[in-house]
Amino acid sequence: xxxxxxxxxxxxxxxxxxxxxxxxxxxxxxxxxxxxxxxxxxxxxxxxxxxxxxxxxxxxxxxxxxxxxxxxxxxxxxxxxxxxxxxxxxxxxxxxxxxxxxxxxxxxxxxxxxxxxxxxxxxxxxxxxxxxxxxxxxxxxxxxxxxxxxxxxxxxxxxxxxxxxxxxxxxxxxxxxxxxxxxxxxxxxxxxxxxxxxxxxxxxxxxxxxxxxxx
Numbered sequence: 001x002x003x004x005x006x007x008x009x010x011x012x013x014x015x016x017x018x019x020x021x022x023x024x025x026x027x028x029x030x031x032x033x034x035x036x037x038x039x040x041x042x043x044x045x046x047x048x049x050x051x052x053x054x055x056x057x058x059x060x061x062x063x064x065x066x067x068x069x070x071x072x073x074x075x076x077x078x079x080x081x082x083x084x085x086x087x088x089x090x091x092x093x094x095x096x097x098x099x100x101x102x103x104x105x106x107x108x109x110x111x112x113x114x115x116x117x118x119x120x121x122x123x124x125x126x127x128x129x130x131x132x133x134x135x136x137x138x139x140x141x142x143x144x145x146x147x148x149x150x151x152x153x154x155x156x157x158x159x160x161x162x163x164x165x166x167x168x169x170x171x172x173x174x175x176x177x178x179x180x181x182x183x184x185x186x187x188x189x190x191x192x193x194x195x196x197x198x199x200x201x202x203x204x205x206x207x208x209x210x211x212x213x214x215x
Contacts, residue, residue, distance in 0.1 A: 031195055038192040039069050045184040046177065061171055068164050102150045103200060109147040110197040116140050117190040120182070133182055140182075144172055 043066045050059040116136060123129045148169040155162040171177040181189045 031199055035192065035195045035199070036069060038188050038195065040066055042181055042185060042188040042192060045188075046180045049180055049184055058175060061175060062177070065164075065167055065171060065177075068160075068167050102153045106147055106150045106154070106200055107197060109143050109150065110193055110200070112143050113140065113147070113193050114190065114197070116143075117186050117193070121186050121190070133179065137179060137182075141172070141178060144178055145169075148172070
């Protein structure tokens with residue numbers, strides 16, 4: 001029978017593992033915290049909107065997405081800080097160097113979504129916004145589907161991040177999550193996309209100086 005390590009040795013190994021893990025920057029920590037905050041705000045309003053419509057099942061699905069985001073990105077200060085460092089390192093090692101083209105494409109899709117939201121936010125009447133969504137929703141949905149395909153290629157390994165992407169994709173494609181997000185708040189959705197794009201750019205060397213620039 002193998003001997004158990006003494007507690008002091010186990011503690012020493014734990015300290016070495018933690019101290020050798022990549023440390024998240026303050027900027028990265030703030031981005032992840034903002035991403036979680038905007039996601040929760042937006043999803044809470046969508047859940048309430050669906051509950052008001054009597055769509056309790058749809059409301060519960062959105063609440064589940066919010067819970068998956070917490071598990072995927074880390075819950076609490078230490079959990080979030082650890083996730084930022086470890087996820088960033090795992091991403092660079094397992095994904096980024098292999099899937100540059102998908103990352104470049106994801107940034108391009110995110111820029112296109114930002115352009116659509118900027119256009120929607122310039123409409124100053126409720127009727128005008130409803131008309132815009134009716135005319136442009138198909139294109140916005142098409143870009144979003146393409147983005148999810150790219151992200152699932154990048155996050156090809158099973159795990160919390162892939163599970164989050166798959167869950168959100170299903171709700172966007174089959175549950176009209178994107179339409180509901182447009183209805184309850186374009187500002188939060190735009191902010192969410194911007195922060196996510198900034199995080200993607202951290203792991204995606206730009207092929208040109210203006211690659212990640214908003215258009």
